[in-house]
Amino acid sequence: xxxxxxxxxxxxxxxxxxxxxxxxxxxxxxxxxxxxxxxxxxxxxxxxxxxxxxxxxxxxxxxxxxxxxxxxxxxxxxxxxxxxxxxxxxxxxxxxxxxxxxxxxxxxxxxxxxxxxxxxxxxxxxxxxxxxxx
Amino acid sequence: xxxxxxxxxxxxxxxxxxxxxxxxxxxxxxxxxxxxxxxxxxxxxxxxxxxxxxxxxxxxxxxxxxxxxxxxxxxxxxxxxxxxxxxxxxxxxxxxxxxxxxxxxxxxxxxxxxxxxxxxxxxxxxxxxxxxxxxxxxxxxxxxxxxxxxxxxxxxxxxxxxxxxxxxxxxxxxxxxxxxxxxxxxxxxxxxxxxxxxxxxxxxxxxxxxxxxxxxxxxxxxxxxxxxxxxx
Numbered sequence: 611x612x613x614x615x616x617x618x619x620x621x622x623x624x625x626x627x628x629x630x631x632x633x634x635x636x637x638x639x640x641x642x643x644x645x646x647x648x649x650x651x652x653x654x655x656x657x658x659x660x661x662x663x664x665x666x667x668x669x670x671x672x673x674x675x676x677x678x679x680x681x682x683x684x685x686x687x688x689x690x691x692x693x694x695x696x697x698x699x700x701x702x703x704x705x706x707x708x709x710x711x712x713x714x715x716x717x718x719x720x721x722x723x724x725x726x727x728x729x730x731x732x733x734x735x736x737x738x739x740x741x742x743x744x
Numbered sequence: 745x746x747x748x749x750x751x752x753x754x755x756x757x758x759x760x761x762x763x764x765x766x767x768x769x770x771x772x773x774x775x776x777x778x779x780x781x782x783x784x785x786x787x788x789x790x791x792x793x794x795x796x797x798x799x800x801x802x803x804x805x806x807x808x809x810x811x812x813x814x815x816x817x818x819x820x821x822x823x824x825x826x827x828x829x830x831x832x833x834x835x836x837x838x839x840x841x842x843x844x845x846x847x848x849x850x851x852x853x854x855x856x857x858x859x860x861x862x863x864x865x866x867x868x869x870x871x872x873x874x875x876x877x878x879x880x881x882x883x884x885x886x887x888x889x890x891x892x893x894x895x896x897x898x899x900x901x902x903x904x905x906x907x908x909x910x911x912x913x914x915x916x917x918x919x920x921x922x923x924x925x926x927x928x929x930x931x932x933x934x935x936x937x938x939x940x941x942x943x944x945x946x947x948x949x950x951x952x953x954x955x956x957x958x959x960x961x962x963x964x965x966x967x968x969x970x971x972x973x974x975x976x
Contacts, residue, residue, distance in 0.1 A: 652969050653968040654968055656883075657879070660818070661819045661825070664820075665825050668823075690780070692810055692817055693814070693900075694759050694789070695808065700790070700896075701793055703893060703894055706864070706866075710863050714861075714867065717863065719905055721857050721875075722906050725853060725875055727913060729849070730924050731919075733928065736837075
């Protein structure tokens with residue numbers, strides 16, 4: 611894999627340089643997001659603020675720069691892996707779960723079902739009304 | 745043995761291995777929601793920690809590099825968010841109204857029902873962002889004074905519940921329109937719901953991505969404001 615020899619065909623995937631550049635941009639957005647979040651009057655996490663800034667940037671530019679897409683795909687393809695260290699912290703939640711486990715689960719089942727149903731029914735009502743007007 | 749168990753590479757390696765095992769088992773279970781790789785990885789790691797007598801802070805010290813990548817990955821969510829927003833153009837107004845109604849419902853129903861079951865304050869704060877994608881939910885929960893570990897678990901379980909109940913619920917409600925189904929599934933049960941939605945059809949999947957994206961933005965802006973006034 612030397613850079614001196616000419617490759618037989620143009621590379622299809624992103625280059626490692628692009629991935630690194632994209633990663634640097636993502637980290638810079640995170641930092642910028644942390645700065646923005648300290649200026650806001652409510653508790654918006656820095657990484658989420660960074661995400662919103664990057665989204666706004668892409669919406670204004672009307673495309674996602676290739677390095678960001680390359681680095682983003684690398685991180686998001688195995689996003690679940692990144693939750694593992696935090697999720698293992700459940701080991702210290704034994705006392706809470708033994709008392710409130712059933713209540714937690716019941717809350718999740720009811721709240722998720724209600725949210726999904728209300729969202730779907732709201733859309734059905736709105737779109738049904740729009741069709742009736744047409 | 746103790747030196748090996750507390751070596752930085754030890755739990756980093758085991759975490760990665762547990763995830764890879766989870767990934768291959770998930771594929772073998774036809775990518776069913778209950779076999780989510782995170783559930784399998786945690787189920788493998790908890791007994792290992794318990795048997796080795798390693799405390800969670802000791803484990804976390806070793807696995808920290810993986811956790812650190814969560815923040816840039818959260819920033820990177822802007823890429824799929826941007827792609828998903830393209831689907832919204834055709835019916836932006838009804839989708840935005842459904843977003844406000846559904847997004848508020850996701851937060852308030854979790855808080856109200858949780859309070860009804862007598863859940864403690866920290867658990868309620870961890871539950872409030874449960875319908876949005878895990879990295880955003882964890883960041884919000886941590887910022888608001890919830891427990892990040894509990895949030896990760898609660899969000900994954902929410903996704904599994906949503907994925908398993910989506911088809912029966914839609915049939916029961918008599919909702920056949922694919923855009924309505926997808927948007928509601930993604931809004932209420934994020935990425936795990938979206939995986940299920942793509943198994944129903946590409947169109948249901950695309951609209952679930954949109955629902956997930958919009959609710960991620962909506963909840964991250966509204967939840968911190970709402971928690972300033974919610975009586976807890």
